[in-house]
Amino acid sequence: MSAxxxxxxxxxxxxxxxxxxxxxxSVVGRSADRDDALALEDLxxxxxxxxxxxxxxDNTLSIVATNIxxxxxxxxxxxxxxLDRPLATFDWRKRAEEMFVGRRRHDRFEVQLExxxxxxxxxxxxxxxxxxAARLLLFTAIDRTSERKVESTxxxxxxxxxxxxxxxxxxFVEEAELLIETCRSESGGGFAVVAxxxxxxxxxxxxxxxLAGDELIITVARRIKSILRGGDxxxxxxxxxxxxxSRVGHGLTDVxxxxxxVRRALETPFRLSTYLINIECAIGCALxxxxxxxxxxxxxxxxxxxxxxxxxxxxxxxxxxxxVLDEALKRFTLENRLREALADSKLHLVFQPLVNLQTGExxxxxxLARWDDEELGNxxxxxxxxxAEETGxxxxxxxxxxxxxxxxxxxxxxxxxxxLPVMMNVNLSPVQMARDDVPSAVxxxxxxxxxxxxxxxxxxxxSALIADPDKTRQLLGALQAMDVTVAMDDFGTGFSNLANLQxxxxxxxxxxxxxxxxxxxxxxxxxxxRAIISLAGALGMSTTAEGIETEEMAVxxxxxxxxxxxxxxxxRPLSADEAYDFWASRSDSSTSLSASDRV
Numbered sequence: 001m002s003a004x005x006x007x008x009x010x011x012x013x014x015x016x017x018x019x020x021x022x023x024x025x026s027v028v029g030r031s032a033d034r035d036d037a038l039a040l041e042d043l044x045x046x047x048x049x050x051x052x053x054x055x056x057x058d059n060t061l062s063i064v065a066t067n068i069x070x071x072x073x074x075x076x077x078x079x080x081x082x083l084d085r086p087l088a089t090f091d092w093r094k095r096a097e098e099m100f101v102g103r104r105r106h107d108r109f110e111v112q113l114e115x116x117x118x119x120x121x122x123x124x125x126x127x128x129x130x131x132x133a134a135r136l137l138l139f140t141a142i143d144r145t146s147e148r149k150v151e152s153t154x155x156x157x158x159x160x161x162x163x164x165x166x167x168x169x170x171x172f173v174e175e176a177e178l179l180i181e182t183c184r185s186e187s188g189g190g191f192a193v194v195a196x197x198x199x200x201x202x203x204x205x206x207x208x209x210x211l212a213g214d215e216l217i218i219t220v221a222r223r224i225k226s227i228l229r230g231g232d233x234x235x236x237x238x239x240x241x242x243x244x245x246s247r248v249g250h251g252l253t254d255v256x257x258x259x260x261x262v263r264r265a266l267e268t269p270f271r272l273s274t275y276l277i278n279i280e281c282a283i284g285c286a287l288x289x290x291x292x293x294x295x296x297x298x299x300x301x302x303x304x305x306x307x308x309x310x311x312x313x314x315x316x317x318x319x320x321x322x323x324v325l326d327e328a329l330k331r332f333t334l335e336n337r338l339r340e341a342l343a344d345s346k347l348h349l350v351f352q353p354l355v356n357l358q359t360g361e362x363x364x365x366x367x368l369a370r371w372d373d374e375e376l377g378n379x380x381x382x383x384x385x386x387x388a389e390e391t392g393x394x395x396x397x398x399x400x401x402x403x404x405x406x407x408x409x410x411x412x413x414x415x416x417x418x419x420l421p422v423m424m425n426v427n428l429s430p431v432q433m434a435r436d437d438v439p440s441a442v443x444x445x446x447x448x449x450x451x452x453x454x455x456x457x458x459x460x461x462x463s464a465l466i467a468d469p470d471k472t473r474q475l476l477g478a479l480q481a482m483d484v485t486v487a488m489d490d491f492g493t494g495f496s497n498l499a500n501l502q503x504x505x506x507x508x509x510x511x512x513x514x515x516x517x518x519x520x521x522x523x524x525x526x527x528x529x530r531a532i533i534s535l536a537g538a539l540g541m542s543t544t545a546e547g548i549e550t551e552e553m554a555v556x557x558x559x560x561x562x563x564x565x566x567x568x569x570x571x572r573p574l575s576a577d578e579a580y581d582f583w584a585s586r587s588d589s590s591t592s593l594s595a596s597d598r599v
Contacts, residue, residue: 040065047140050074050122053129054137056100061093064136073113073122074141092124096137099126110144121148161236163214164221169301172235176245176297179233180288183247190289192255194244195304196224196262197282199312201240204277212272219270220279227261243304248287252319255285259317284308286320334387337373342396347371349404350573353582354425354544357558357565362583364423364457366566367405368573369397389431398432399441406449406456412580413451422583425457425487430464434471439478446482453483457508461489465504476505487544491532502539509536511562513547520552526560533561 044051050069055062066075074092092111099107107126112119122141129138159171167175179191198220205213217240224242225234233245244262248254262283269276284307288300303320306328311318341347351365371379388394405424413419428438438458446453458479465472465488476486487508488501511532519525529545536543545557548567557565571582 041067044070049143050139050141052139054096054126054139056097061097061100070139070141073115073120074139092139096126096139099137111141112148119145121145164218164236166221166225166242167233167235169235169237172233172237172243172245173297173301175233175235176300179245179247180297190248190251190287191300192246192248192258192285192287193300193304194246194255194258194262195237195284195286195301195308196242196244196266197238197284197308197312198240199280199282201279204272208272208275215272216270216277216279220266223265224262227265229258232258237301241305241308243301251287255287255319256317259283259285263317282308282311282315283317284311284320285317331387331390334376334379334384335391335393337376338371338384338388338393338397341371341373342393342400345400346373347397347400348575349401349408350575351408351424351579352566352573353571353579354423354564354566355570357545357554357562360586362422362586363564364425365579365583366425366427366459367401367408368427369401370573385429389429392431392435394429394431395436398429398436399445402426402441402445403448406445406451408576409451409455410449411576412583415580416584419451419455420583421587423455423457423485425459427459427489428464430461433460433464433475434468438475439482442479442484443482453479454485457485457487459487459489459510462491462493465506469504473504480505490546501535506541508542508544510544510546513567516545516547516553516557516567517549520550520556526556529557529562530560537561 040053044053044065044067047067047069050067050073052066052070052074053064055064063075092109095107095109098104105128108124110121110123112121121144123144124139124141127138127140128135130136159167159174161168176191176193183191201213201216204216217236221234221236221242224244228234228244229246231247235243235245237243244258246254246258263281266279266281269278271277284304286300286303286307307318307320348370349367350370351367353362354364354366355361356363369381369385371381371384373379385394388397405426409420409422409424412422432438442453442456442458446456479486485507486505487510488506489510490512491509493512493514509532511529515525515528515532519529533543542563543561544564544566545562546566548554548557548565548569550569553567554565554569574582
């Protein structure tokens with residue numbers, strides 16, 4: 001029987017004496033009303049869950065009628081606790097008395113009680129029956145144990161890692177928030193998060209399979225857990241990332257001790273099947289102090305992860321520094337603004353002349369990307385190029401640069417009325433080389449602009465050329481088939497060997513500015529430059545010297561045999577119109593000047 005149907009029946013059978021405020025015992029004691037009282041009991045007994053009729057007589061709560069379920073679980077004084085506060089006690093009688101005094105329309109609450117078969121959860125409701133002064137309270141309690149067990153299971157799955165049974169990131173944040181609250185209630189204290197990242201973990205999955213990777217994760221979790229102090233919490237917050245939450249009384253000293261114990265635990269090789277695996281880890285730490293406005297759980301965890309990122313490069317335990325998150329936020333902002341700038345064509349190219357050191361003619365220009373942002377101002381390439389490479393934006397950026405260079409050459413040809421005898425050099429990032437179909441991008445740029453490949457040169461760094469020799473050879477072969485010139489940029493600063501240099505179809509060696517700067521008066525630098533020029537000549541390549549800032553440098557390099565030079569001595573990077581005028585002013589001169597004759 002539903003509570004609503006029961007209420008209607010109850011109104012009809014509750015005796016007039018009860019409606020006038022007489023106690024239940026008085027009702028039962030009067031023969032005239034005994035039948036009504038029994039009917040009331042029968043109606044409650046028909047309910048499949050604990051129920052009772054309540055009245056307030058002389059400011060004292062009175063139980064008018066009950067069923068067996070109510071008598072067994074609620075009337076005998078069983079210890080009840082609120083479901084949301086399991087350590088507290090709960091008095092349903094007080095809630096009922098408050099209903100009579102406050103006259104609220106209804107009340108609902110959940111409690112749990114310990115029984116012989118375990119904890120039982122009840123959803124309790126207090127609602128009015130009857131009208132006017134005869135209104136009584138109907139108390140019902142529905143067993144929600146099954147639902148709560150399902151919820152508890154789902155919550156446990158939500159907060160824990162299925163592989164290791166450790167807390168996951170969500171569960172770890174909750175544990176950290178509880179620790180912060182505990183520290184606050186105990187008038188202060190500090191805590192720390194130690195993040196551990198397994199470096200190059202992906203190679204285990206790639207070489208031995210996912211099952212071996214899972215086995216390694218489980219073993220790592222066990223080792224770390226074995227060195228924890230009582231009260232410390234270990235969690236798996238990422239695929240190959242763990243974190244330790246610890247209350248620290250001695251600040252940095254305690255944190256470094258935890259990090260050292262973790263390092264020692266993981267330095268012993270792990271056995272996977274027949275293999276012994278050495279695991280290298282990066283450890284980053286962040287401290288939180290109760291009372292600090294930034295000491296919320298998520299913030300401290302992010303600080304620890306930022307420290308881990310630095311530890312991957314330094315190979316040492318890193319403690320979070322105040323500016324690390326600021327740097328991360330700056331890079332994030334930079335990424336978003338760069339993405340918008342590429343979509344809205346807010347970047348532009350400038351062009352630095354490449355001058356023949358023997359004749360003074362302008363042989364071409366190197367295209368360089370520039371970015372003036374409305375919010376960030378002028379953003380140097382050294383800032384936005386690494387972000388573009390890290391986020392993959394270098395691919396659309398590189399394709400844009402290729403197309404802009406080709407279109408600029410086509411525009412110059414249109415202004416001149418004929419094809420200009422100049423080349424355009426474009427830098428190709430190693431990341432774009434690895435991720436993009438470079439030959440297709442080059443072919444598209446040439447086709448759209450309507451120029452030939454002979455007027456385009458692609459500059460690649462040494463590291464990009466030697467990273468994957470086979471793929472590099474295929475790429476350079478495809479570029480060579482389109483008559484595109486290939487230049488090795490910053491030669492002498494990488495790790496290329498003569499075998500690679502000889503086998504790859506490279507046309508130009510660009511002498512890095514580190515050898516050209518201050519070369520005057522430095523016999524060692526002059527010897528290195530002379531050796532590079534001789535090597536290039538022996539291999540049938542030409543040379544371009546970067547970073548020429550004085551006439552003396554230009555003359556010295558011309559005498560050493562360098563073919564082309566670029567630098568501030570000739571011109572700083574120019575806009576497209578300025579670059580065209582620079583070429584025109586030199587090409588229209590009746591006399592070609594050598595570098596030694598230029599003023």
